[in-house]
Amino acid sequence: MNIAYKDLMLFLNWTKVAIIYEEDYGLFKQQELMKSISGQRTEMYIRQATPDTYRHVLREIRQKEFYKLIIDTNPRNVNKLFRAILQLQMNDYRYHYMFTTFDIETFDLEDFKYNGVNITAFRLVNVDSYRYTEVMEQMMEFKLTGNDILDGTTSIQTMPSLMFDSVYTLAAALTEFGDSHSILNQNLSCDAEGSWSDGPNLYKFINSVTMNGLTGKVEFEEGKRKNFKMDLLKLKRENIEKVGFWSTKDGINITDTAAFYDTNITNITLVVMTRQEKPYVMVKDDKNLTGNARFEGFCIDLLRSIAHQVGFQYRIELVPDSMYGVYDHEKQSWNGIVKELMERRADLAVASMTINYARESVIDFTKPFMNLGIGILFKVPTSQPTRLFSFMNPLAVEIWLYVLAAYMMVSFTLFVMARFSPYEWNNPNPCEDSDIIENQFSVSNSFWFITGTFLRQGSGLNPKATSTRIVGGIWWFFTLIIISSYTANLAAFLTVERMITPIESASDLADQMDIQYGTLESGSTQTFFRDSKIAIYQKMWRYMESKKPSVFVKTYEEGIKRVMEGNYAFLMESTMLDYAVQRDCNLTQIGGLLDSKGYGIATPKGSHWRDTISLAILELQEKGVIQILYDKWWKNTGDVCNRDDKSKESKANALGVENIGGVFVVLLCGLALAVVVAILEFCWNSKKNSQVDRQSLCSEMAEELRFAMHCHGSKQRPALKRTCHKCVPSSTYVPADVIALPEKHSVNYNYH
Structure with missing residues (x-):
């Protein structure tokens, strides 16, 4: 039996396997499997479990990121194992369970059909044989005893089938033995060491029997069954189906290879609404591309990872009015992506779409896949003129x-x-x-x-x-x-280059009138200033709302262009600000962030996709996939500005x-x-x-x-x-009573 599991693992290319077994259930021996797959470079994690410890063992396996599991438990406890798998949400396409029980089709797998989870098992009973059909018809005639043997299922289980074939094999051997020999009746005692004299002869006749039983062709060699075949079963959306077989002569033979390779993508196609915005969603220059291939960017890669993990197909569409969505109090209606979701013309919205209270009241958001805030984009200040002193x-x-x-x-x-x-x-x-x-x-x-x-x-x-x-x-x-x-x-x-910075923060911006400032029209940043209760932001909103011509812009590109023209500060989300600053050395960020918020994937109100996609986002964050995508589109694009941060960040200050x-x-x-x-x-x-x-x-x-x-x-x-x-002012004083030396007096000077 273990050879069949080994061949299937090699076919599926399993290199990391977890094994759960019960000590009192001996159908499958993990030690024998380890011997059979030794040298295959397979990492194995073996845990003994009982019905009381199923959840604990499965949680450890999930934490260690084992997605291929071999389950060797008593069939009576399989339903409890199924319940633990559902409670831990280990029932999606990533997991592949290989059961050692030959009666997997007798269990209720309704909860596993539609999540793409892989369940594989072998079946020893040959349901396509004439003998199987004949026995089933005979059992149906005995309603009471037949239903008890079938145990409420529509198929014969493995153990009764093996017992059936064993009895028929023994009967056939006795018949042949009786035809050629006279069977001697002999009383035997369990306490005595004597044996039945015709036993060895009967053993030889059993080895020579060939018959078609419920478990296929039955024949033996030296007491062991040979040349038998098992069906390979795979769970699909409809039911458990046969996708191949294994035999002692040919090994594993897959007749439906699509069952193992196409289960990750379901037939569900979702309409994904988005808005063109660098570097989140961008349209490629190639005019020959169609469909989803036209788009690229951070959100496109994120959507591809989520779709692969959750299991759905998608069709990307651009929002007609190029708006994210704000509420118009005059018209009392929403626009942009929010309107498309509210009217159910889209199933998802994947873009740089901010989660806020107003939007959350009419649509649903997943967990945020990126955190950000509002920053001030400004042109790099000019150098300080050189002074004479x-x-x-x-x-x-x-x-x-x-x-x-x-x-x-x-x-x-x-x-x-x-x-x-x-x-x-x-x-x-x-x-x-x-x-x-x-x-x-x-x-x-x-x-x-x-x-x-x-x-x-x-x-x-x-x-x-x-x-x-x-x-x-x-x-x-x-x-x-x-x-x-x-x-x-x-x-x-x-x-060190000295810089003249006319503004250092939002308060400086609000207290002056020389430098204009504005934000993106119909965006969450505009909503933030409009609904803010903070005095400074209210003052800034009154200025922006009353300014003619308008300081609001339709796109981020237009706002960045106005900043480059000078005398304009653009209030924008920090992720877009970082993208612009890293690509143009003439741009810089002024001050810190004005608030804290996040981008999320939007769904219509009550959509069942929200929780599933939220779990996928959390897993992608834990594995660092989202950070890798951020580095790909923000830092590793090849057009990053190589600015000299030394002159911008470090300023020489006078010593005090x-x-x-x-x-x-x-x-x-x-x-x-x-x-x-x-x-x-x-x-x-x-x-x-x-x-x-x-x-x-x-x-x-x-x-x-x-x-x-x-x-x-x-x-x-x-x-x-x-x-x-x-004392005289000339600094020299000569006393009157100075006694002069005689002329003949001499002084000897010795210089050393």
Whole structure:
């Protein structure tokens, strides 16, 4: 038997099979089948089941996407299995069930006839034989016993037929054996080991019997039946029919090949209404094409996949008025595709048709096959003109002001620190015995030092005191950060194209009057603005409705053309917007989506096709088929614009306080530290001088402070002999009691 199943699987090219069997039913052994099909590269999923676990096992098989099933269950439980199949909706054309029972035609298969489900089984009883007809006539004469044996069916089941043939075979063997031998009667005991002496001879006569029984020609070889034939049965819309046979000599022989290849497409032809719209539905340029071959596009491919999965044929027609359908309050009627469905001139509508409340109240929609929203299509803004002082753009205005303030403050701080610190005073002629000392950081020199270091050029002045070195170091760090940040951002400003965008959102569009905006006439977008309760959208609708000439367009192509002409924004559905933007680098989307909705397949109110097609759409979405179709018609068409997204999406922004404000904090902390160090240096020097001058520390500090504040030059006498009233504005002071060196006194200089 298993060889017959193997031959049928090879004929049907089954490479992925699930097997359901019951342990207590031994008509079919899955282990034997595995041996017979080993090496055939067939993936097998074997599950043992009981009537209580049918649904659980079938659900697992459905999740694993096994569509070819071999069912080896007790015939008494087949009806329960049928119920589980119907509950899980596994009764469509994708599934093929091969039953091991030889009595499949005795079951009620009414629920499986019209969904295209494939059911196949073998039949051992030869219903075309003379013996079968004769036995049926005889049984009909015995109404009581005959009906009990037939069990309410119009055919003889396999087990009674095999029993019938077994009895006739044994009778024929006994007859031949009795004609040639005398049969010896012998009492036998089940407990004894003895056997009937004529048993082996009777076994030989049974092997030699040839007869025509209910199960066809009966003959044996070494106790096994040979040269028998089984009919192959297939469920069709009318009934279970014979489509071929299998024999031990010829193997599988299919007499009706169309039964296995044409069941996916039924004889039902649906009228599908649509509207021409890129890339959903487009008419090919070839004028020689007719019928459905004229059309191409996303919706056409989607319709083809759904029709193949659900099982129907279709005829595509274009809507006469080229409208999707809106309700006209004046005429109190619908137009477009909606009207065609309401008047039952179409069975389906497959197009970029939006699901909304008004349409849903008069027609039905399937589950959405695409989600979208309303977007704003606008022409790419022009480039910003180059300005003469654009080199200042890398830093914000407040940063430039803060840098200028820091420059002034640090210069002044350096000047003050240098005058207070005793270590910044030095003798300009160290080789001469002179009482004149000099401070290199005058006001002009302090500003020059800060300017040189800020421009990374140096100034020839070097701080000597700890406090002034701290000021210089912290200023160098500050300039390092500022200059590096400026240089880096300047490169971005020179390479990134700056764009002027007059509108950024729907609110910007509603608040201006220079740029016109509109939408598609008699579409869901127009209905959205007309019925919206949001103030901004109501304002936009009043503008669009009152604008003369009209801002509404008949087609998307007309709207895109007006956008390209300039000074016009087109409110359109995001999927069509993406299609246009990806093919023209001069177009762009402004802002985000204004709402959220979906496209669905429309049917007349109450159509039974809605739920079936909804299930097909969900399955296509789960398998990624719809995403593949989207990529095919949106991204992989070969005419996609290769725009430089870098200049459109990334804009160089001026650095503000939030970016580099920390470096100003560091600068202030460094200046505060320098002030503290300068005070310590001042106090320490005053203490030393007070001990030498033999006066109090306070008076010494007061004299030092008074001198630093009153003297404006860069030179002074030594601190031990200060007379501040003799300081002159020329920055040089020569004391009157300077003792000149004798002429004969010489000084030796050693240079190392």
